[in-house]
Amino acid sequence: MSNTNGHSANGGNPVENVIIIGSGPAGFTAGLYAARANLAPLLITGNDYGGQVSITYDIENYPGFPESLSGPELVEKFKEQAEKFGTRVEFDYVNEILVDRHPFVVRTSGGAEYLTRSIVVSTGARPRYLEIPGEKEFTGKGVSYCATCDGFFFRGKDVLVVGGGDSAAEEALFLTRYASRVRILHRRDKLRASKILQDRVFANGKIEMVWNTIPVEIVGEGGAVTGVKTRDTVTGEEGLLKTDGVFVFIGHLPNNDLFPGKLEMDEDGHLITDRHMRTNVPGVFAAGEIQDKVFKQVATSVGQGCAAAMATTRFLEDLHAGHQVDWSADPREFAAPRAAVAAL
Numbered sequence: 187m188s189n190t191n192g193h194s195a196n197g198g199n200p201v202e203n204v205i206i207i208g209s210g211p212a213g214f215t216a217g218l219y220a221a222r223a224n225l226a227p228l229l230i231t232g233n234d235y236g237g238q239v240s241i242t243y244d245i246e247n248y249p250g251f252p253e254s255l256s257g258p259e260l261v262e263k264f265k266e267q268a269e270k271f272g273t274r275v276e277f278d279y280v281n282e283i284l285v286d287r288h289p290f291v292v293r294t295s296g297g298a299e300y301l302t303r304s305i306v307v308s309t310g311a312r313p314r315y316l317e318i319p320g321e322k323e324f325t326g327k328g329v330s331y332c333a334t335c336d337g338f339f340f341r342g343k344d345v346l347v348v349g350g351g352d353s354a355a356e357e358a359l360f361l362t363r364y365a366s367r368v369r370i371l372h373r374r375d376k377l378r379a380s381k382i383l384q385d386r387v388f389a390n391g392k393i394e395m396v397w398n399t400i401p402v403e404i405v406g407e408g409g410a411v412t413g414v415k416t417r418d419t420v421t422g423e424e425g426l427l428k429t430d431g432v433f434v435f436i437g438h439l440p441n442n443d444l445f446p447g448k449l450e451m452d453e454d455g456h457l458i459t460d461r462h463m464r465t466n467v468p469g470v471f472a473a474g475e476i477q478d479k480v481f482k483q484v485a486t487s488v489g490q491g492c493a494a495a496m497a498t499t500r501f502l503e504d505l506h507a508g509h510q511v512d513w514s515a516d517p518r519e520f521a522a523p524r525a526a527v528a529a530l
């Protein structure tokens with residue numbers, strides 16, 4: 187590990203205090219808090235600006251907005267507030283991080299190379315695919331992972347929603363604005379979705395439930411979906427449901443391509459953090475759905491982003507105070523908040 191001397195080897199550019207990777211609720215909140223701690227954070231957005239919230243039509247459960255607001259509106263508010271205090275937002279995609287040296291190195295697909303004393307990872311998650319025949323072939327031709335984006339194209343048509351969680355319920359309700367009929371295919375006979383969403387689904391005359399059923403193939407003609415081959419999960423009986431569109435909401439996978447061999451992950455690919463949002467590398471913190479497989483709410487991601495920025499601030503204060511960092515030690519083994527820096 188080299189010293190953090192405030193200057194980099196990359197053309198004398200200053201070393202960043204903190205680079206935030208990702209522009210969802212966790213990332214922008216980390217930006218807000220880091221900026222207010224005078225760290226002049228650099229936030230690199232990634233390709234999916236705003237993260238999953240940006241493809242959410244209506245957000246009813248983010249506190250402070252009782253009338254609800256759209257995902258893109260909320261993202262703009264997050265960005266405006268983070269920038270107001272000095273977060274610098276770069277529309278670029280991080281394609282490599284080097285965390286086996288310090289300052290850390292962050293490289294982007296836009297060709298930038300940054301040195302940074304700390305990193306907050308908030309790369310979020312992406313939709314899980316069914317991985318059945320026809321899915322790839324008909325993506326964008328009737329298969330969709332975003333009702334907000336594509337619902338409009340199904341005005342007066344028949345659609346199937348796959349999944350039984352909050353996303354499936356919420357998106358099915360949204361699709362009733364356009365579609366003539368929405369059937370929810372679920373592999374069990376009970377929804378996982380929250381009670382309030384279940385009540386709305388069951389009360390909606392346009393929605394029908396297809397219980398104990400999984401899709402096994404998506405079929406079509408002339409480049410458009412015409413139906414879904416199904417299997418009954420109880421009887422094994424096979425069937426065919428004719429439809430114009432298939433919306434898939436069967437959970438999410440963490441965006442972790444940057445981390446294998448560098449940061450510790452669990453068996454599902456989430457970064458493993460402690461309650462101070464520390465990863466196994468001192469100075470690298472994580473927040474939001476890249477490390478949270480339990481709550482996955484805008485409100486919880488915001489809280490985790492805040493905590494990660496506060497922990498980062500403490501880490502940098504210790505670094506600037508000249509404390510020695512034991513780079514070989516896993517900071518999560520230290521109980522105290524400040525013990526990201528060893529020898530305290």
Ligand code: NAP
Nearest residue numbers: 349350351352353354356373374378435436437480481482
């Ligand atoms: P989720 O809660 O993990 O639900 C995924 C659903 O897909 C489950 O019902 C699951 O069935 C089903 N499924 C999984 N793999 C499948 C497969 N291969 N084939 C068929 N079905 C499959 O995911 P989510 O609905 O995207 O929600 C993710 C998180 O975001 C949750 O914590 C949720 O509360 C949150 N969220 C909240 C809101 C809100 O508060 N308004 C909105 C959206 C999401 P089983 O039930 O049998 O496991």
